[in-house]
Amino acid sequence: MTVAVVVAAGDGTRLGAGMPKALVPLAGRTLLAWALDGVLAADVDRVVVAAPPGRVDDVERGVAGLPAVVVAGGADRQASVLAALGHVADDEVVLVHDAARPLTPPSVFDLVRAEVVRTGDGVIPALTPADTIKRLAGDAVVETVRRALLAAVQTPQGFPAGALRRALESADARHTDDAAAFAAAGHRVRVVEGSPDAFKITTRWDLRRAEQLLAPPAATRSGLGIDVHAFADDRPMRLGGLQWPGPGLAGHSDADVVCHAIADALLSAGGLGDLGSRFGTDRAEEAGRAGLDFVTRSVALLAEAGFAPVHVAVQVVGNRPRIGARRAEMEALLTAAVGSPVSVSGTTTDGLGLTGRGEGVAAVATALVAPAPVSFRR
Numbered sequence: 001m002t003v004a005v006v007v008a009a010g011d012g013t014r015l016g017a018g019m020p021k022a023l024v025p026l027a028g029r030t031l032l033a034w035a036l037d038g039v040l041a042a043d044v045d046r047v048v049v050a051a052p053p054g055r056v057d058d059v060e061r062g063v064a065g066l067p068a069v070v071v072a073g074g075a076d077r078q079a080s081v082l083a084a085l086g087h088v089a090d091d092e093v094v095l096v097h098d099a100a101r102p103l104t105p106p107s108v109f110d111l112v113r114a115e116v117v118r119t120g121d122g123v124i125p126a127l128t129p130a131d132t133i134k135r136l137a138g139d140a141v142v143e144t145v146r147r148a149l150l151a152a153v154q155t156p157q158g159f160p161a162g163a164l165r166r167a168l169e170s171a172d173a174r175h176t177d178d179a180a181a182f183a184a185a186g187h188r189v190r191v192v193e194g195s196p197d198a199f200k201i202t203t204r205w206d207l208r209r210a211e212q213l214l215a216p217p218a219a220t221r222s223g224l225g226i227d228v229h230a231f232a233d234d235r236p237m238r239l240g241g242l243q244w245p246g247p248g249l250a251g252h253s254d255a256d257v258v259c260h261a262i263a264d265a266l267l268s269a270g271g272l273g274d275l276g277s278r279f280g281t282d283r284a285e286e287a288g289r290a291g292l293d294f295v296t297r298s299v300a301l302l303a304e305a306g307f308a309p310v311h312v313a314v315q316v317v318g319n320r321p322r323i324g325a326r327r328a329e330m331e332a333l334l335t336a337a338v339g340s341p342v343s344v345s346g347t348t349t350d351g352l353g354l355t356g357r358g359e360g361v362a363a364v365a366t367a368l369v370a371p372a373p374v375s376f377r378r
C-alpha cells in the first residue's frame with residue numbers, strides 16, 4: 001500500500017497571512033485542499049494529514065469523505081512527519097508531501113512512488129537550479145558552484161515507511177527534509193525529475209504566482225465593423241493600406257473600407273464607440289486621412305482602455321479590385337498596424353446589391369481583444 005503523509009501544521013511565518021499556511025485560501029479553496037487534489041489523483045491508497053494542533057477539527061471537516069485521517073502536527077516539520085507516521089505501517093511506501101506545494105502534479109507522486117517500489121531506496125523529486133549559484137562568505141563571493149552537481153529539492157519524498165520512521169526517530173539533528181534524515185541513517189537517496197509546478201508557497205509572491213496559474217483565461221471581447229464606399233472616377237483606389245490601379249472610392253478620408261471596417265471593429269470590441277464618433281466627417285482635420293492611421297489610433301485607444309487586439313478578420317465585398325494576388329502583402333501591412341494577426345478574405349455577391357452592381361466596395365471586419373498583458377515597455 002502507498003500512503004501519502006501531507007504535512008500541513010506549519011505557521012506560515014514567512015507568508016504572514018495571520019493563519020496557518022495550509023489553511024490560507026488559494027483561488028477559493030485552501031492550500032491543503034489543492035494539495036490533496038494532486039495527492040488523490042495519483043496512485044495513492046490513503047492520506048495522513050498533519051494539521052496545525054489548534055485546527056485539527058477544521059481540517060477533519062475539510063477532508064470528510066476522503067480516504068484521509070488527521071493528526072495534530074508537531075513543533076517542527078520533522079515532528080509533524082513523525083506524528084503522521086504513527087498511522088503508517090512499516091511495510092508501506094510513504095510519500096511525504098508539503099501542503100505548501102499545492103500545485104504538484106499527480107505524475108510526480110507516481111514517478112517517486114514507482115522508483116521507491118523499484119529500488120527500495122529513498123526517492124526525491126528535484127530540479128537543477130536555473131540561476132548561477134555562488135558560495136559566499138558574508139557578502140563576498142568565494143566561488144561559483146557547478147550547477148550540474150546541485151539539485152533544488154521538492155516533495156513528495158518517497159521512502160519505505162519503516163526505514164524512514166527509524167531514521168527520523170534516531171536523528172540527532174533537525175533536518176529540513178526527510179531525505180536528509182534518511183541519508184544520515186545510512187540509506188541511499190535517489191533523485192527523479194521534479195516539476196516547476198511543484199514550487200513551494202513560502203512568501204506572498206509565491207501565493208500570487210499560484211493564483212495566476214489557477215486564474216481562468218482573460219475574458220476576450222469581440223467587435224464588428226462594416227464600411228461601404230461608392231466608386232469615384234477622380235480618386236485613387238486605396239484598400240487595406242495598399243494602392244490599387246483604377247478608379248478609387250468616394251469619401252471624406254481616403255475611403256479605405258478595409259481599414260475603416262477594422263478600426264470600427266476594434267473600437268466596438270473595446271466598447272469605445274465607432275469610427276464616426278471618434279474620427280467623424282465633422283472633423284476637418286480627418287479629411288483625406290489614411291485608413292491605416294485610423295487603425296493605429298484605434299489600437300492606441302484600446303491600449304488606453306487596457307485592451308490589446310488578439311486577432312482581426314476582414315472580408316472585402318466587391319467585384320474589384322481582386323485582392324487574391326496581394327492578400328499576403330495586405331495581411332502583413334495590417335498585421336503590423338494592428339500588432340496582432342489580421343486575416344484577409346474576399347467575396348463577390350453574385351451581381352446583387354450595391355457591390356454586385358459594381359457601384360462600390362464594402363468590407364466587414366471582426367476583432368477579438370483581451371485585457372492587455374502587464375508590460376514594462378514604455
Ligand SMILES: Nc1ccn([C@@H]2O[C@H](COP(=O)(O)OP(=O)(O)OP(=O)(O)O)[C@@H](O)[C@H]2O)c(=O)n1
Nearest residue numbers: 007008009010011012013014075076080099100
Ligand atoms: N511544525 C511544522 C512546520 C512545517 N510543517 C509543514 O512543512 C511544510 C514546509 O514547511 P514551510 O514551508 O517552512 O512551512 P511553515 O513552517 O508553515 O512556514 P514558515 O517557515 O514560513 O513559518 C509545510 O507544508 C508546513 O505546513 C509542518 O507540518 N509542521
Ligand SMILES: C[C@](O)(CO)[C@H](O)COP(=O)(O)O
Nearest residue numbers: 077098153154155176177200
Ligand atoms: C521539505 C522541503 O520542502 C524540500 O525542499 C523543504 O526543505 C522545506 O523547507 P522549509 O524551510 O521548512 O520551508
